[in-house]
Amino acid sequence: MLDIQKVRRDFPNLRTRTRDDKPLVYFDNAATTFKPCQVISLTHSHYCHRTANIHRGVHYLSEEATAQYESTREKVRRFLNAASLSEIIFTKGATEAINLVAYSWGRTFLKPGDEIIISGMEHHSNIVPWQMVREATGCVIRVIPLTDKGELCLDEYRRLLGPRTKLVSVVHVSNSLGTVNPVREMAKDAHAVGALFMLDAAQGIAHEPIDVQAWDIDFLAFSGHKLYGPTGVGVLYGKEKLLEAMPPYQGGGDMILSVTFDQVIYNRLPHKFEAGTPNVAGVIGMGAAIDYVRTLGWEDIISWKKSLVEYGTRVLTAVPGLRMIGTADNKTPVFSFLLGEIHPHDIGTLLDREGVAIRTGHHCTQPVMKRYGIPATARASLAFYNTKEELDVLATALRKVIEVFK
Amino acid sequence: MDNDELYQQVILDHNRHPRNFREISPCSCQAEGYNPLCGDHLNVYVRLSQEGIVEEVAFQGDGCAISKASASMMTAAMQGKTVEEARALCAEFHSLITKELDPGKETHHLGKLTVFSGIWKYPSRVKCAILPWHTLKGALDNKPTVSTE
Ligand SMILES: Cc1ncc(COP(=O)(O)O)c(C=O)c1O
Numbered sequence: 001m002l003d004i005q006k007v008r009r010d011f012p013n014l015r016t017r018t019r020d021d022k023p024l025v026y027f028d029n030a031a032t033t034f035k036p037c038q039v040i041s042l043t044h045s046h047y048c049h050r051t052a053n054i055h056r057g058v059h060y061l062s063e064e065a066t067a068q069y070e071s072t073r074e075k076v077r078r079f080l081n082a083a084s085l086s087e088i089i090f091t092k093g094a095t096e097a098i099n100l101v102a103y104s105w106g107r108t109f110l111k112p113g114d115e116i117i118i119s120g121m122e123h124h125s126n127i128v129p130w131q132m133v134r135e136a137t138g139c140v141i142r143v144i145p146l147t148d149k150g151e152l153c154l155d156e157y158r159r160l161l162g163p164r165t166k167l168v169s170v171v172h173v174s175n176s177l178g179t180v181n182p183v184r185e186m187a188k189d190a191h192a193v194g195a196l197f198m199l200d201a202a203q204g205i206a207h208e209p210i211d212v213q214a215w216d217i218d219f220l221a222f223s224g225h226k227l228y229g230p231t232g233v234g235v236l237y238g239k240e241k242l243l244e245a246m247p248p249y250q251g252g253g254d255m256i257l258s259v260t261f262d263q264v265i266y267n268r269l270p271h272k273f274e275a276g277t278p279n280v281a282g283v284i285g286m287g288a289a290i291d292y293v294r295t296l297g298w299e300d301i302i303s304w305k306k307s308l309v310e311y312g313t314r315v316l317t318a319v320p321g322l323r324m325i326g327t328a329d330n331k332t333p334v335f336s337f338l339l340g341e342i343h344p345h346d347i348g349t350l351l352d353r354e355g356v357a358i359r360t361g362h363h364c365t366q367p368v369m370k371r372y373g374i375p376a377t378a379r380a381s382l383a384f385y386n387t388k389e390e391l392d393v394l395a396t397a398l399r400k401v402i403e404v405f406k
Numbered sequence: 407m408d409n410d411e412l413y414q415q416v417i418l419d420h421n422r423h424p425r426n427f428r429e430i431s432p433c434s435c436q437a438e439g440y441n442p443l444c445g446d447h448l449n450v451y452v453r454l455s456q457e458g459i460v461e462e463v464a465f466q467g468d469g470c471a472i473s474k475a476s477a478s479m480m481t482a483a484m485q486g487k488t489v490e491e492a493r494a495l496c497a498e499f500h501s502l503i504t505k506e507l508d509p510g511k512e513t514h515h516l517g518k519l520t521v522f523s524g525i526w527k528y529p530s531r532v533k534c535a536i537l538p539w540h541t542l543k544g545a546l547d548n549k550p551t552v553s554t555e
Contacts, residue, residue, distance in 0.1 A: 343469065343470035343471060345446075346470045349412060349413075360444070375444070375445040375446065376444055405418065405421075
């Protein structure tokens, strides 16, 4: 079992006091997670003792920094169980990873009338890049609809799949509904019609261990900062043969083997897709985050989060007038809700006065809001370091909100 | 939540019973205001007399308590003003909520609207309070749509 109090001591940010000296209840983990000391101190020590540019220095520091940077690539490879280091590309986040595929693969291989399937619960970062590709190529975007509970209509998905489908790109775990999608099954269905399967694992990466080979994933995107790592760094995983065939996304240093004014020879994978000086400290910090999760162990994380889903659902639905948006059978502790007629913004501000940090709005998923006919929700999103006592604080604070508006 | 500076009784009351919460048809001018960040939107309608006096301002739309109360109080405050005075009041309100105007020290025409004076402490909520005012200004300037971004 997870020793929750011990784990919490690893995250200095959890000790923050907010307004009126109230202890912080941080329920905005879908936006970004806190970072454990292990991540903070490795990043700190990089800046204190190992600052150097990578891949180009002959001196001690550069070699050390390069080794640490490249060893993170190996950590990511193992974390995802990718077949090769060539398949791990560092980006500035999930958004850039999706844009990379949309730009490089999409513009090269999509023709007018080709179809891309996304879902009704995508984050804008898995919608807009494909709309830009549609502009450029004339491809068509199809959308898997949602059920009332906030699950994907899989029958409808199978009807959408066809000979024209070239790519299915869906979210693993929804940031606004908490739904965990059956992506292994969906990947099989996509491959059955010859389409590629891309996973937006921005949230999923912290939910469960992912095995890109066993799940047969073609592309996968995630951000370090939602996995207890630094902001400004993320990963694109792609199958080697796909990445080989794709042109570079950006040009610059590091992604070339040789440059003359007449000709350029691109570097081999993964460097072909890593133009310019990367976020060296960020990558190294993300490596520490991965180590942290592996050390804790998935089993404990998963079972604790499961009990938070159960407890949270129970105490929140007991709050009078609370309507949960997103009640999938398989979900993470993300609670999107409405409270009577009270506007989510007002809920957010009043909870903030009680030390409870949540997010309100459309959560970069406007189509989800439209699907349920609502302008916004209040969203409490939990990480494994959150507790049942904190959920009680939220439930009590919500009752106070109701009092204010009575 | 005792003594909360943002959710004062006046604001809660206007949220519960917004004044002039309706359409004016036909009206002299109108505009639609939109806050893309939170999806709030409202329509503001204005009826002017032939002499250019604001006879009526009304609004409709969805929004949080802050934006609704701000809109409601605005419609009440505008009645009987000349268009020039109305514009000046919009400017004063803007100065108030961005903390450029100290209602305790400087002369102003804000009346009860000073309940919004503490809102600069909630940066994420300033846009909620200002949206109706931007929208009214849009209507007076013949700009049919207004966005807070
Ligand atoms: C499901 C999902 N996809 C993609 C993203 C984009 O991640 P980032 O902003 O770190 O690039 C997010 C972040 O909110 C997300 O929740």
